[in-house]
Amino acid sequence: AQSVTQLGSHVSVSEGALVLLRCNYSSSVPPYLFWYVQYPNQGLQLLLKYTSAATLVKGINGFEAEFKKSETSFHLTKPSAHMSDAAEYFCAVTVPGGADGLTFGKGTHLIIQP
């Protein structure tokens, strides 16, 4: 079975500062990894995904993530935070084959300070 650990249930950064949200995964086979964003009372929106192609993945809204197999990590970054980035962020894992769903981390609430 796969699992995901997101370090930090809350992360606070100043507007214009670097955003770094941490995600570590556990999987016995090469994984697929995803980052989703959730605004209050809304569904989840896919930010980016890693599916065994390039290890540096670029997503929407200026976010990117790097898959590091040696560190079993898939951290999400953005060079300059905007107020509109304030939301809940979820890292998720699955593996090729089968049909069962994503396994999610517990989420990180990103707070942007003006």
Added chain:
Amino acid sequence: SQTIHQWPATLVQPVGSPLSLECTVEGTSNPNLYWYRQAAGRGLQLLFYSVGIGQISSEVPQNLSASRPQDRQFILSSKKLLLSDSGFYLCAWTKARSYGYTFGSGTRLTVV
């Protein structure tokens, strides 16, 4: 393009009442369909998934059931709601895992 619809958006139901939440996908065929629940402090929990009409896999034992009467329709039901059934219910679909999973806008259920 593909779209996913969930309704209702919000629901307040008394304990012991029945429940029916509906999810439909447009613009694709034979999707894999999923129901998740998001409860405060508990993250996202996979409840059911389906790979085809009438095929339901349950991930956790609970007071809920799911059905897929048509290819692009997924229904979450309960005969008698419990207080612990309160939460935010999300439907999702995918054609293949590598494509990612697309989520609906969710239903906020409050059992009183």
